[in-house]
Amino acid sequence: MIPSTGTIDVEKIRVTDIQTTLFFEHYNPEFLQVSNSPKETGYRGDYTVLFSLEQRSVRFEINHVLTQSAPTVENALAQALLNVGFDFEVENLADFCIQSEKGLAVNPTLGATLLGIALSTSRGIFHARLNPIHWKGALIPVLNPITFLKENIRQPKK
Numbered sequence: 001m002i003p004s005t006g007t008i009d010v011e012k013i014r015v016t017d018i019q020t021t022l023f024f025e026h027y028n029p030e031f032l033q034v035s036n037s038p039k040e041t042g043y044r045g046d047y048t049v050l051f052s053l054e055q056r057s058v059r060f061e062i063n064h065v066l067t068q069s070a071p072t073v074e075n076a077l078a079q080a081l082l083n084v085g086f087d088f089e090v091e092n093l094a095d096f097c098i099q100s101e102k103g104l105a106v107n108p109t110l111g112a113t114l115l116g117i118a119l120s121t122s123r124g125i126f127h128a129r130l131n132p133i134h135w136k137g138a139l140i141p142v143l144n145p146i147t148f149l150k151e152n153i154r155q156p157k158k
Helices: 108-130 145-151
Strands: 013-025 040-052 057-069 077-090 097-100 103-106
Touching (some): 013 108, 040 108, 077 108, 108 145
Antiparallel strands (some): 013 077, 057 077
């Protein structure tokens, strides 16, 4: 059973911390030679969400992966990975939760709201970090938080 109580009040939500890690893999040196040629950009992402009712905290860990390839040069591929951790304090978190034998159930409206904040902030961070290098114009696509919430969850590591 998903609780339907609780009203989203932005005055009761605070971002308490953001941690980012950006790194590149599969960075082909030939990619630099085609920095001005057209590129095809791909995206995939997933997330883990953790809740602490006692601490009124919600943590989203989001992994974004952008790939770029240059069709004019064989094997010219670069991949950038951005891991972003968002810690939120939600004063009225208990209003959105119920405890069950399966664990904590949270109203999806709260999850979608917090994930929307995290995704839009991630887009800005990723753009700011990639724009000065050979990834000009590469963006995380605009994502629907509800769809992303339903389709991309990763199980937390135990």
